[in-house]
Amino acid sequence: MTTAAEMLQSEFASYADVVCAHATERPDDIAVVAGDRRLSYAAFDRYGDRIAAGLQRDGVQSGEAVSICGLNGWAYAVLWLGILRAGGTVAPLAQSSTPEALALMVEDCGTRLLFADQSILDTLTLPDGVTPVTLDDDTAFEAWLPEEGAEPEPVEIDPEQGFNIIYSSGTTGTPKGIVHSHQMRWRQVTAFGGLIFTPATVALLSTPLYSNTTLVSFLPCIGNGGKAVLMQKFKTTEFLELSEREKVTTAMLVPIQYKRLMAEPRFDDYDLSSYLMKFCTSAPFAAELKADILKRWPGGLVEFYGMTEGGGSCALRAHEFPDKLHTVGQPMPGHDIRLIDEQGKEVPQGEIGEIVGRSGTIMKGYHNRPEQTRDTEWYDEEGNRFIRTGDVGRFDEDGFLTLMDRRKDMIISGGFNIYPSDLEAVVIEHPEVDEVAVIGVPSEDWGETPVGVVVGPRDAEAIRDWANAKLGKTQRLAAVHIVDELPRSAIGKVLKRELRESLKLG
Structure with missing residues (x-):
C-alpha cells in the first residue's frame, strides 16, 4: 500500500485514500475532537467506510451531491470523509440560512439525502425525493448507518470530479453553488504539508464546516495526519x-x-505558547488589531486574501512584515494577481483597479449557472482564465496589495469615487465607536452620498460632526445611524445589503 507520505508528495x-493511509500507519492517533468525543484515525476511517456503504445502499452514485446542514460536530466531520469515499460531492449548507433559502439550495444541488440537525429539519419543507437524516442525535445517526464492519464498493476518483459545492453567503443576493474539484482540494492539502500541517498539528476550528474559511484548515489538517478540534459555536x-x-x-x-479574543479581559491569563501559526481571512483585518495580536499572542500571523471561488490569493506574513500591516500582502507563489479597469484593461502600477487572479486553486464554476460563471471570468491577452473578485485595490512599490473596497460598495458622489473603507478608518478612531460600516444611499443632489452606521456611541450627530x-x-457623511450591532454572516462579513434594508436606506 502506498504510504501517506508518498501520497502527499x-x-x-484522493482525500479518502490518504485518510485510510494515516489510519493504517497511526491508528491510535486522534483525528477529531468534538465536545467529549475523541475519534482516532482508525475510528474516523471506519466511520468513513460505514457512511460510504450507507450512501451506496441508498442509491447515491459517483458525482452525486449529498447535503449536510448543522453545527460542527463529530458526525459532520466523518460525513465529509464518507461522502467523498462513496464518490459523492459534499454540499454543506449554512444552518443560518432561511428555510426558503435552504430548500432552494437542496433543490439546486440535487441531493437525495439531507443530513441536518433536527431543529433545522423541523423548519423545512423538502422537495420530493429528498430523505432527511438527523445529524445531531447520535442514536438517530447511528440507526441510519450500516452495521460495524460495512465496507463500500471501491470508487475511482477523477481529479476533475466535484469535491464539494460551497454555497456563497448570499451577501450579494441568492447563494450560488461554487464547485471545487478533487484536484483543487488536493493542491490545498499538499500546499502547506510539512510546514504548517503535519501529524503534530493541532488545529482549532471555530468557524462552520460549511465555510471555505474552515475547510482550508480542516482538510489540510486531516489530510496531513493532524488533529482537528471542532467548536460548535465560538466563545472566547x-x-x-x-x-x-x-x-x-x-x-x-x-x-x-480576533477582536473579541483580544478584548477578553482574561486573555493574557491563558497559556498559548503552543501556537506556532495563526491565520485570518474572510473580512477586512485592521492593522491595529494585527499589531496587538503580534504583541500578545505567541506564534506567527498570516492573513490570507482570496475568494471561495479561488483564482488568485495574497498572503501577508504579518510577523515578518510589521510595516505592511495595512495591506493583505503579496501574491502567493504560483498566483497571478492583476488589476483591471472598468473596460477590462490592466491598470498601470500604483493605480486602483478591480482585482482578478488565477492559480492552481480555481473553481470549476457555479453549479447550474453557466452565465454567472462567465460573468466572473476575465481572460488576459494569452487567453488565461482569471476570476474577478469584485474587490478594488492597489499595489504599492513593493508589490503588496492594499484593499480599497468591494466594487459594488464604492460610492460615486458628485462624480467622485468614495471608498467606504477610507471613511470607516476615520470613524473607528473615535473612542466611543466600537464598530462602523459606511454605505452609499441615493441623493438627488449627488447621485449617492455616504452614511455611517455605528455601534457604541449615543449621539449620532456628534459622531458625524467629529468625523466630517x-x-x-x-467624503463627508450625510448622516450617522446608531445600531446595537451590525448584521454579519457566520464568518464575520458585514452584510451591507441587509443593513440598508433594515434601516430603509435605499
Missing part, C-alpha cells in the same frame, strides 16, 4: 481553554473573532 491522490473563553488544554498549534479565525471635521469635502 504526488500530484494527485471556551476557545482559550481549548487552546491551552489541547496545546493547539494553529487556528484560522476571522477578524471579528477629519474627512475630505467629498
